[in-house]
Amino acid sequence: MVLPVTLSIAAAAALVNLWLALRIVVGRFRGKILIGDGGDSRLVAGMRAQANFVEYAPFVLILMGLIELAGGARFWLWVLGGAFVVARIGHGWGMTRPAPNVGRAGGAIGTWAILALLAGWAIGIVYTAQAVPVATTTVVRIDR
Template sequence: MPIVPFFAALLALLFFALGVRTLRLRHRLKIGLGDAGNSEMLRAVRVHSNFAEYVPITLLLLFFAENLGAPAWAMLALCALLLLGRCSHAYGVSQTRENYNFRIAGMAMTFTALLAAAAYVFWAYGLSLLG
């Protein structure tokens, strides 16, 4: 059974939660657009936006890698890494007294999943061109 769709669904739930959190904050602070100079709003918007910037391309590459025959253990590890990375990043950036370790760890995990999936896709295509 494929692994990536399950993690895509988990990440969709996280994206939904981040979106609802941002909408509730907008309602509470009465900010319709942008962040109105409010640092709490800015953090919520950036957490949600950063997720939207990195997760789709990473999931797409993970999907390609899985379909090109990447081992199940590797897919499980990379998908879990992406999910943990996004949770760590969201937690870190959401804190007004930010602990940068969560943000850095979150981005490191996200980049690892992204680059490992891209590397596997390149490797699989290289093998197919040679063979």
């Protein structure tokens, strides 16, 4: 079964991750730093932005996929998935700006809210689901 919402948001998340990774590569070239952060605060911020993304994205995508499989409303999955991508871009952008700033704070708070909503939705599906009948096979016998 194709999960179009989750697949689309996962693709967008992959692009965000590439953007975050490329910023680190640029910082490494700029500072001639092959390993570690070399004490470069911008590189540290970029590395943390990507690591933070990698810490949250799997939970969001797994919950979205399972909710979509369970028949969750695609409209709301699109809304939450799109908001997640925007929040993570804002957070990544904000991590390289002087703190505090709207991008970093909004991205973090937005991510937490989305994760909490998805977790609550998933729990709600589990505890409000009707009993699903077990699949049965019907055998038709033809006696001649």
